[in-house]
Amino acid sequence: MNKKVVWIAIGFIIIVVILAVANNKQSSSDKTVVAIIPLSGATARTGEFAKRGIDMAVAELKGSGIKVVYEDSQLDPKTAISEFNRYAGDKNTIAYLTVGSPVAMALKPLAQQNRTVLMSIVSAPAYSSLNDYTFRINGTAQIELKNVIQQIHDIGAKSLAVLYQNDDYGKGLLNSIKANYAGTIVDEEGFPADATDMRSQLTKVKSKNPDVIFIAAYSKAVGLVARQAKDLALRSQLICGSACDTPDLLSTAAGGAEGLLVIAPTPKANTSFMSAHNAAYKEDPSYVTTRMYDSVNLIVQADKVCGTNADYKSCMKDTIHAVKDFPGVAFPVNFDQNGDLQDQFIVKKVVNGALQIQ
Amino acid sequence: MEYLIHLAILVSIYAILGLSLNLVVGYTGLLSVTQAAFYGMGAYATAILLTSFGMNFFLSIVIGMIITGVISLAIGFVLSKFKDDYYALGAFGFNIIIYSIFLNWQGLTRGPLGIPGIARPSLFGYVFSDNLSFLVLTVVALALVYCVCHYITSSSFGRVLKAIREDEEAIGVFGYRTLWYKLAIFVVGAMLASVAGSFFASYITFIDPSSFALMESIFILAIIILGGLASNKGAVLGAVCLILLPEILRFVGFPDDIAAQMRQVTYGVILILLMLFRPQGLVGEYRL
Amino acid sequence: MDILPQLIVNSIIAGAIYTLVALGFNLIYGTVKFFDLGYGALTAVGGYAVFWLYKLIGVPLYVAVPAGVLTSALIGFLIYRLVYAPLRTRKSSGTVLLVGSLGAFTALQAIVAILFTSQFQTLSKDSGAEAVYQIFGGVITQVQLIMLVTGIVIMIGIALLLKFTMFGKAVKAVGDDEEVAKIVGINTPRVIGWVFAIGSGIAGLAGILVGFDTGIEPTMGLSLLLKGVIASIIGGIGNVYGGVLGAFLLGFIENFGIWKISGEWKDAIAFAVLILFLLFRPQGILRR
Numbered sequence: 001m002n003k004k005v006v007w008i009a010i011g012f013i014i015i016v017v018i019l020a021v022a023n024n025k026q027s028s029s030d031k032t033v034v035a036i037i038p039l040s041g042a043t044a045r046t047g048e049f050a051k052r053g054i055d056m057a058v059a060e061l062k063g064s065g066i067k068v069v070y071e072d073s074q075l076d077p078k079t080a081i082s083e084f085n086r087y088a089g090d091k092n093t094i095a096y097l098t099v100g101s102p103v104a105m106a107l108k109p110l111a112q113q114n115r116t117v118l119m120s121i122v123s124a125p126a127y128s129s130l131n132d133y134t135f136r137i138n139g140t141a142q143i144e145l146k147n148v149i150q151q152i153h154d155i156g157a158k159s160l161a162v163l164y165q166n167d168d169y170g171k172g173l174l175n176s177i178k179a180n181y182a183g184t185i186v187d188e189e190g191f192p193a194d195a196t197d198m199r200s201q202l203t204k205v206k207s208k209n210p211d212v213i214f215i216a217a218y219s220k221a222v223g224l225v226a227r228q229a230k231d232l233a234l235r236s237q238l239i240c241g242s243a244c245d246t247p248d249l250l251s252t253a254a255g256g257a258e259g260l261l262v263i264a265p266t267p268k269a270n271t272s273f274m275s276a277h278n279a280a281y282k283e284d285p286s287y288v289t290t291r292m293y294d295s296v297n298l299i300v301q302a303d304k305v306c307g308t309n310a311d312y313k314s315c316m317k318d319t320i321h322a323v324k325d326f327p328g329v330a331f332p333v334n335f336d337q338n339g340d341l342q343d344q345f346i347v348k349k350v351v352n353g354a355l356q357i358q
Numbered sequence: 359m360e361y362l363i364h365l366a367i368l369v370s371i372y373a374i375l376g377l378s379l380n381l382v383v384g385y386t387g388l389l390s391v392t393q394a395a396f397y398g399m400g401a402y403a404t405a406i407l408l409t410s411f412g413m414n415f416f417l418s419i420v421i422g423m424i425i426t427g428v429i430s431l432a433i434g435f436v437l438s439k440f441k442d443d444y445y446a447l448g449a450f451g452f453n454i455i456i457y458s459i460f461l462n463w464q465g466l467t468r469g470p471l472g473i474p475g476i477a478r479p480s481l482f483g484y485v486f487s488d489n490l491s492f493l494v495l496t497v498v499a500l501a502l503v504y505c506v507c508h509y510i511t512s513s514s515f516g517r518v519l520k521a522i523r524e525d526e527e528a529i530g531v532f533g534y535r536t537l538w539y540k541l542a543i544f545v546v547g548a549m550l551a552s553v554a555g556s557f558f559a560s561y562i563t564f565i566d567p568s569s570f571a572l573m574e575s576i577f578i579l580a581i582i583i584l585g586g587l588a589s590n591k592g593a594v595l596g597a598v599c600l601i602l603l604p605e606i607l608r609f610v611g612f613p614d615d616i617a618a619q620m621r622q623v624t625y626g627v628i629l630i631l632l633m634l635f636r637p638q639g640l641v642g643e644y645r646l
Numbered sequence: 647m648d649i650l651p652q653l654i655v656n657s658i659i660a661g662a663i664y665t666l667v668a669l670g671f672n673l674i675y676g677t678v679k680f681f682d683l684g685y686g687a688l689t690a691v692g693g694y695a696v697f698w699l700y701k702l703i704g705v706p707l708y709v710a711v712p713a714g715v716l717t718s719a720l721i722g723f724l725i726y727r728l729v730y731a732p733l734r735t736r737k738s739s740g741t742v743l744l745v746g747s748l749g750a751f752t753a754l755q756a757i758v759a760i761l762f763t764s765q766f767q768t769l770s771k772d773s774g775a776e777a778v779y780q781i782f783g784g785v786i787t788q789v790q791l792i793m794l795v796t797g798i799v800i801m802i803g804i805a806l807l808l809k810f811t812m813f814g815k816a817v818k819a820v821g822d823d824e825e826v827a828k829i830v831g832i833n834t835p836r837v838i839g840w841v842f843a844i845g846s847g848i849a850g851l852a853g854i855l856v857g858f859d860t861g862i863e864p865t866m867g868l869s870l871l872l873k874g875v876i877a878s879i880i881g882g883i884g885n886v887y888g889g890v891l892g893a894f895l896l897g898f899i900e901n902f903g904i905w906k907i908s909g910e911w912k913d914a915i916a917f918a919v920l921i922l923f924l925l926f927r928p929q930g931i932l933r934r
Contacts, residue, residue: 005640009595016602019609040618042865044764048615070614077562077569078368082604085364105474105564126474166461166910167470168566190910193470194869196860199656200901201909207649220766224860231778231787232652252861254768389741440924443681443740447875448924451917458914576748583745615763619756626753630729633746637738646742 053292077106139343157211165217173216223252246286267330376593378550384587387523395456398570400555415479430548472566586642655784661897665797667874668889670848676884684750686871692850693862722846759864769857882932
């Protein structure tokens, strides 16, 4: 019985392997953009927002000969590398889109080696590198913090406390704000990225009575913090950064986020994009959606320019680096020499249960 | 082709992990769920030594093994006080504590920001930067680990381990200091896991704590339960099956957004079916 | 020291959540003597059942909540019948049951994620003005108060059930010695089935209340389960009051721990406490 099982298993595996190779060889004539985004797991919502942006861009792409495939990264580096390698050998793969630092950082050297454009939403500062194939399509912590600190000054706050989620995004912002904020940071409290109970951290912060609390976390955590802060009768002004600007913020806060300030990289209202998005998804877009939308368009545009170029890959890289005021959905898109988006932020406030631009 | 090579490298790394855990769970009967922690220690050791000190990869493997060995000695000692189910719980606990250390000891591990830019191995000037050469290196390591495991399990030392698994009290009566044996094999298992970690770090060139959480330990456990406990061949077979499983599922063609969940459902159902109908796994000789 | 009252209230709130989880878990463990990890996923089942009925379909709350509890009770019972009962019939070891329950947990959690996506949902409708009370200078919300009261009511309920009803005595008998219970004529499979149903129902209720207090997501089960397990062990495994005691103790340790140590270490603290207890007092504070 034992030996038979082993042989069956081995035979099975060989068949699978052959199929895997065969599957890999099927390259259509369509150029492919591969989106390696988290479609399941803790960050699945972010992946879903990304997918919306890409879907909306693809809907307008008819006849350009470019298609997009999705692969689930589960925010796991080795899974993402598997997905990358599936398409790496295919000469029709023209670009990759990813979300999340672990994945982006793991794919960065591969994209560079493969000379394929990689556009990511990523918070890790180390992602920035000079004039290469990797682009960051969201604002760096640096840019985001500049706007946050500006806002803190504008409302006349003298003391600041930071509540951060313990992952690359939250920790990165914490380090950045400690380095750049000139005033006093009276308290910094961390919580696990999947936490739902921040009451004790808030209790500690409350005792230090800061003018402002900056919450460096994703929208779910920010919503919970806002709600719990309200329960605890905290009087400090709450501010949160780009990652909290998603529809989930208000639904998680369940009415408790009144007065929250959001430093957001999001389009102004009433463009055709906003209406199309609202019609399809019944809520405002998150910045992840708009960035992905812009990225797909950037890639399509670059492909038009480079389509017949002998050195297609270098051309793609250089063209995207060189864009000047590309018409993005929110604002004209420019990259600096590191391939980092020159993101622009606006300030929004939660008024009567909705986000209002200030 | 790149893709196949990549899969082969992953299979090799996880086969090493499976072999290492098998020594502890399959042969000695200690339900350890801490393996991911030791895997992570090896990975971080290599990552830190290579990025901060420019050390040679192979030297970092050795140092990683030593560090992991010392820490696992302490952990193994504490765990040896627990019996059966409590052993598993304690092991869970240590895995989470060490994961927290990876995540929060910023000064050492850069916490959630991870450590990027880990170099590929180099030997006498040759750099294993392309995947094929790295695969060769990994397979060589796997072969070495396999030989070590085979040697241990087929020696008299291995027989004592199996005796401990079957009836620890009885073998104690014969004068064997079971504690030493259990500690020894736990440490050996940990050191081998650390080797896998070193390879992982150098291959992916970037590591962060999320790769070494509790679920990873459970995944490694699932590999050897599927392959068959107390069988070195089984450990390798289990690794092959579970790493290739997503590929098989891909053909079933679930919609993108539920494919990963379906994979999880499949893992769960496989575990249940195994326990119900074949608790000794595919080719194992020990029934849990 | 003005944060002390609030910290105490926070600890009580955390303790209330863990109490509910521990009560069901302890009841099950006390009877069948293995760690049912599938229990964790049932919190999500209960929570999402109410989410579906109350928020998506619009069923009134006083119908949705009992329906949610019944759903998790039913599913918990089904898992027992389909997975655990067959395994127990063949006298599988506790480890096999543990691994089987792990499979059940993984599969069930993934199914919930497929049905409802991974999005974090709150059960409470737009509150804005949620009732908040002041106790000893600390603030507690209405939902949290309900959780606390529910936990105590259920604890008393189970204690009374075990002590004064025929069924309760049968449950205790099965827990003490299943073989003897069978010989004496107790229909053990039926009793155990009911235990699973009741325990799972409590888990569902815990998930529902957490859903109102903060929110639900498919992966909520694991961390709740682990905390429930820690609470049960440190308080006294198999003892109804023990689970509750352990839950509040854990709540206090976690929240006061954060006072001095950074909040990042919260999970590590909980597990370090577990290991300390396993080392020095594995049966917990209160005896069976």
